[in-house]
Amino acid sequence: xxxxxxxxxxxxxxxxxxxxxxxxxxxxxxxxxxxxxxxxxxxxxxxxxxxxxxxxxxxxxxxxxxxxxxxxxxxxxxxxxxxxxxxxxxxxxxxxxxxxxxxxxxxxxxxxxxxxxxxxxxxxxxxxxxxxxxxxxxxxxxxxxxxxxxxxxxxxxxxxxxxxxxxxxxxxxxxxxxxxxxxxxxxxxxxxxxxxxxxxxxxxxxxxxxxxxxxxxxxxxxxxxxxxxxxxxxxxxxxxxxxxxxxxxxxxxxxxxxxxxxxxxxxxxxxxxxxxxxxxxxxxxxxx
Amino acid sequence: xxxxxxxxxxxxxxxxxxxxxxxxxxxxxxxxxxxxxxxxxxxxxxxxxxxxxxxxxxxxxxxxxxxxxxxxxxxxxxxxxxxxxxxxxxxxxxxxxxxxxxxxxxxxxxxxxxxxxxxxxxxxxxxxxxxxxxxxxxxxxxxxxxxxxxxxxxxxxxxxxxxxxxxxxxxxxxxxxxxxxxxxxxxxxxxxxxxxxxxxxxxxxxxxxxxxxxxxxxxxxxxxxxxxxxxxxxxxxxxxxxxxxxxxxxxxxxxxxxxxxxxxxxxxxxxxxxxxxxxxxxxxxxxxxxxxxxxxxxxxxxxxxxxxxxxxxxxxxxxxxxxxxxxxxxxxxxxxxxx
Numbered sequence: 001x002x003x004x005x006x007x008x009x010x011x012x013x014x015x016x017x018x019x020x021x022x023x024x025x026x027x028x029x030x031x032x033x034x035x036x037x038x039x040x041x042x043x044x045x046x047x048x049x050x051x052x053x054x055x056x057x058x059x060x061x062x063x064x065x066x067x068x069x070x071x072x073x074x075x076x077x078x079x080x081x082x083x084x085x086x087x088x089x090x091x092x093x094x095x096x097x098x099x100x101x102x103x104x105x106x107x108x109x110x111x112x113x114x115x116x117x118x119x120x121x122x123x124x125x126x127x128x129x130x131x132x133x134x135x136x137x138x139x140x141x142x143x144x145x146x147x148x149x150x151x152x153x154x155x156x157x158x159x160x161x162x163x164x165x166x167x168x169x170x171x172x173x174x175x176x177x178x179x180x181x182x183x184x185x186x187x188x189x190x191x192x193x194x195x196x197x198x199x200x201x202x203x204x205x206x207x208x209x210x211x212x213x214x215x216x217x218x219x220x221x222x223x224x225x226x227x228x229x230x231x232x233x234x235x236x237x238x239x240x241x242x243x244x245x246x247x248x249x250x251x252x253x254x255x256x257x258x259x260x261x262x263x264x265x266x267x268x269x270x271x272x273x274x275x276x277x278x279x280x281x282x283x284x285x286x287x288x
Numbered sequence: 289x290x291x292x293x294x295x296x297x298x299x300x301x302x303x304x305x306x307x308x309x310x311x312x313x314x315x316x317x318x319x320x321x322x323x324x325x326x327x328x329x330x331x332x333x334x335x336x337x338x339x340x341x342x343x344x345x346x347x348x349x350x351x352x353x354x355x356x357x358x359x360x361x362x363x364x365x366x367x368x369x370x371x372x373x374x375x376x377x378x379x380x381x382x383x384x385x386x387x388x389x390x391x392x393x394x395x396x397x398x399x400x401x402x403x404x405x406x407x408x409x410x411x412x413x414x415x416x417x418x419x420x421x422x423x424x425x426x427x428x429x430x431x432x433x434x435x436x437x438x439x440x441x442x443x444x445x446x447x448x449x450x451x452x453x454x455x456x457x458x459x460x461x462x463x464x465x466x467x468x469x470x471x472x473x474x475x476x477x478x479x480x481x482x483x484x485x486x487x488x489x490x491x492x493x494x495x496x497x498x499x500x501x502x503x504x505x506x507x508x509x510x511x512x513x514x515x516x517x518x519x520x521x522x523x524x525x526x527x528x529x530x531x532x533x534x535x536x537x538x539x540x541x542x543x544x545x546x547x548x549x550x551x552x553x554x555x556x557x558x559x560x561x562x563x564x565x566x567x568x569x570x571x572x573x574x575x576x577x578x579x580x581x582x583x584x585x586x587x588x589x590x591x592x593x594x595x596x597x598x599x600x601x602x603x604x605x606x607x608x609x610x611x612x613x614x615x616x617x618x619x620x621x622x623x624x625x626x627x
Contacts, residue, residue, distance in 0.1 A: 001586050013337065015310055017586050041337045042310040047586055067317040067587060096317075098344040246351045 001047060008037045010146065010157040010205050012097075014089050015042035019049045019056050023081025030082065030160050030181040030194055033202055044068075044096055046088035051075050064088045068095035080184050083192060086162065093144055093157075094242045100146035100155065101251050104240045107140040107154055108132045110283065113212035114154045116145055116262075118240045124219030127167040128275050130195060134174050135276060139201040140209065149247070149254035152261070153208040158201045160194040168193045170272060213286050214264040217275060221268035225278070228264040290590070291315050291509060291583040294325070298513060299557045301328045309338045311585025318587035321510045323349035323392030349392045356380045356395035359450050363398060364483050366417035370409050374483055375401040375476045377455065377494065381485040382514070389517035397442070397451040401486075403473060404456035411440055411454065419443040419452060428618055436462045436607070458494045458540070459502055462607035465541035467497065472540075488522040488529065489536040496549035497542050500576075504595070504602040508580040509556075515549050516557040523560070530562040552576060 001017030005024045008014075018024050047065040050056040060078040064070075066088050073091075076084045093102060105118035106129035115137075117125040126142040133139030140156040148155055160181065163171055168183070168191060181194035196202075214233060228236075237255055238244045244251050265282065269275040294315045297304045304312075316322040326345035334342070360380050367374050376384050379395035402410050415421075423429040423441040433441040438461065440454040457469035472494075476484040486494060492515060499511045522529045537546035551573055553559040579598050582591040589595060603612055 001588075037337075039335055039337055041335060042313070043337060043341060045310065045314045045587060047588065049588075065587075067314055098348050099340055246348060248347070248351055248354070250347075 001049070006036045006040070006042065007031050008035050008205075009089075009159050010141070011100075011155050012044065012093070012157065013037035013039075013042045014044055014046060014092070016046045016085055016088070017048070018081070018085075020060065020062070020078060020081060022078065023048055023062065023085050026082040026181060027085045030196055032196070033199065034205075044089070044092035046085065046092060048081060048084050048088065064091065066092055068092050070095075074188075076187075080187060082181055082194065083184055083187055086160070086194065089159065090143065097144075097146075098243055098246060101149055101244065101247055101254050102242050103145040103147065103237060104143070104242065105145040106142045107145045107156075107209075108137040109140050109156075109209040110137050111287075112209055114140060114209035115213050115215065115279065115283070116154070116211055117215045117217055118145075118236065119216050119218060122219070123217055124167075124269075124272065124275070125217055126161060127163065127170060127219075127272055128217055128279070130161045130163070130167075130171055130197075131174065131272050131276055132279065133161075133197060133201060134171075138204060139197045147211075147254055147258060148208065149250050151208075152210070152254065152257055154211055155208045156201070156205045158197045158205050160196050163193050163195055165190045171195055211258060211262050213282060214259075214262050215279070215282070216264070216266040218266070218268045219272075219275075220270070222270060223274055223278065224268040226266045228266050230259050230264075233259050233264045290585070291319070291581040293585075294319065294321070294583075295509065295556050295581070297325060298328055301332050304329070304332070308585050309335060313338065313341055314587035315583050315585060318583055319509045320394055320507065321392075321513060323352065323394050324510075324513060325392070327392040346392065349394065352394045353383050353390065355450075356383050356398070359398045359445075359448070359452075360384060360400075360483060361481070362417070362445075362448070363400060363414070363452060364481060366413050366419075367402075367410060368482065370406065370413055372402055372406040372410065373473055373476065375473065376479075376483055376485050377401055378498075379514075381491065382518075384479055384483065385485050387518060388521045389514045391517075393514070397453050399453045399455065401455040401457075401469075401472065404469065407440060407454065407456055411443075414443055414452065414454070418446045418448075420446050422451075428622065432615070436460055458497050460606050462611065463501060463605060465497075465501060465545075467493070467540035467542065471536075487536075488518070488526070489532040490540075492518060492522070492533055492549070493536050493540050493542050493546055496537075496545045497540070500545040500548055501542060501605055502602070504599040505576065505579045508576075509583075512549070512553050512556055512580065516553045516559045519550070519553065519559050519561075523562075548573065548576065552580070556580070 003018045003021050003024045005016045005028055045067050048062050051063045055061050061075040062078055062081050062084040063075045064073050064084050064087050105116050106125040107114050107116050108129050119125050129142045139158055141158050142161040144157045146155040146157055179196040184192045267278055293312055316325045322345045326342035329342055360376055377399035379393050380398055382390040382393055422444050430441050438455055438457045438459055442451050442453055444451050458467050472490050475487040478484050495515050537543040550561055551569055554561055555569055579594050584590050
């Protein structure tokens with residue numbers, strides 16, 4: 001490939017190749033201060049390349065390829081090349097990650113214990129995690145939680161936070177401008193802006209945490225809390241996992257241990273500030 | 289790096305010293321042979337990150353095996369009442385028979401073969417048991433499959449999302465060689481659960497037919513690896529194997545393709561062959577070899593022109609010129625249909 005960038009995010013090393021320079025420049029800026037993989041090797045390879053040779057120049061469009069691909073993934077415009085790189089990395093994790101039990105969940109940590117937040121797209125977990133990450137918690141990841149099946153510990157995967165639509169302004173009010181990528185308007189998911197986690201989250205990306213609490217947040221409702229039984233938690237987490245079935249017995253046992261050891265709550269919240277308050281309350285109650 | 293490193297790692301794992309590991313992994317994933325590679329490299333000194341990738345690949349291979357055998361069992365249950373022979377083919381057969389070729393082998397679709405006269409009953413039983421059509425009934429593809437192909441249009445299971453290909457022979461009816469489908473069934477071997485697999489020699493003939501007489505060599509690196517593993521095992525188990533293979537290749541009119549498969553397997557994977565009569569590696573063989581190795585360390589396809597030539601060749605072999613022209617015309621001019 002013409003251009004190449006290597007990035008280590010938590011335990012995972014990516015090798016990203018591109019036919020154009022611009023997407024990697026944007027990526028390099030966004031992931032400034034992330035280490036390159038120490039061994040120079042990659043867990044996953046992502047390729048950004050033209051669908052047809054001439055599409056490198058004429059109406060350039062970026063096909064998202066790599067070790068693992070979706071057959072019907074639509075190419076994106078070169079202006080959204082950064083998004084293509086992010087989608088490519090996510091795709092490798094979602095389709096190819098078989099080393100850890102992968103949950104589609106955000107995780108934050110305090111005092112060595114981790115809070116897992118999972119829910120459907122739009123439930124607000126990403127924004128909530130990003131906000132907590134600026135208010136005394138360590139952001140471990142906004143998208144994927146990696147559960148080490150042998151130890152039961154969560155490993156950080158602090159990739160750039162993908163903020164969508166209204167969440168962008170929420171975080172712009174909270175975080176210095178130099179931690180943001182370009183604002184990408186008109187993507188299939190609306191406006192997207194990526195935000196680099198803070199220095200603490202990046203410096204401690206090798207440091208795992210023991211889970212302490214599982215939350216199922218839902219944005220846009222009046223404040224409400226309900227306990228969730230083990231069976232429901234199990235079902236929700238298997239649905240939130242991309243590789244639970246493939247991991248077989250080991251995955252089943254690990255998930256069961258996670259659920260047995262941790263209380264779970266479903267919370268509705270009207271806005272992110274009240275959610276932060278609720279999370280702090282639960283956390284104090286859990287610690288007491 | 290190109291796919292030659294991947295071939296070397298499969299053939300002689302100890303020879304892989306300090307290499308382009310990331311390239312090796314990407315090429316192996318692209319060729320869908322990472323599982324086999326992971327088992328071959330077991331116990332070799334490799335960097336920690338790569339070892340973790342191999343370990344995950346080995347676990348994933350175990351899952352693929354479970355899934356493949358389960359899918360075969362589901363088909364067995366659906367078809368048992370019909371009382372017709374059901375022969376497992378390709379990857380699923382290697383797993384069901386516990387051949388060495390199963391080690392690390394991933395399996396996509398379930399491939400089975402049944403007597404041509406039972407096709408309608410088999411299809412009806414599968415539709416009844418939850419499989420669904422992927423091609424529009426009576427559409428061009430559907431009709432084409434039923435009239436000219438060696439298999440039914442693919443079916444997919446409603447809840448398990450897995451495909452089944454139901455064959456009645458091993459080459460399209462439009463291809464020049466005409467394999468003896470009755471002999472394939474007659475000499476198939478029963479497994480404990482009542483399902484069957486092809487006789488060893490026929491397994492090789494089918495693999496060669498699939499690789500050289502029917503396709504554009506996509507996945508050739510893995511198919512040849514299957515052939516290498518199978519040949520080693522079959523030749524060791526049966527002193528008369530090579531003679532049987534020659535006879536079956538001739539019977540199915542595929543002796544040239546089988547001979548080419550043997551030469552390429554020896555070339556790439558150092559497969560030990562019988563001494564007598566094996567021809568040396570020809571210029572044409574080199575083209576096949578180049579096509580099989582057309583993959584770089586980013587996992588990208590290389591040699592676009594050569595690939596295209598083999599694509600054209602695959603169609604040329606599959607049907608007579610006039611029919612080919614009409615087929616390509618129909619495919620090119622119809623509205624793109626999403627299956």
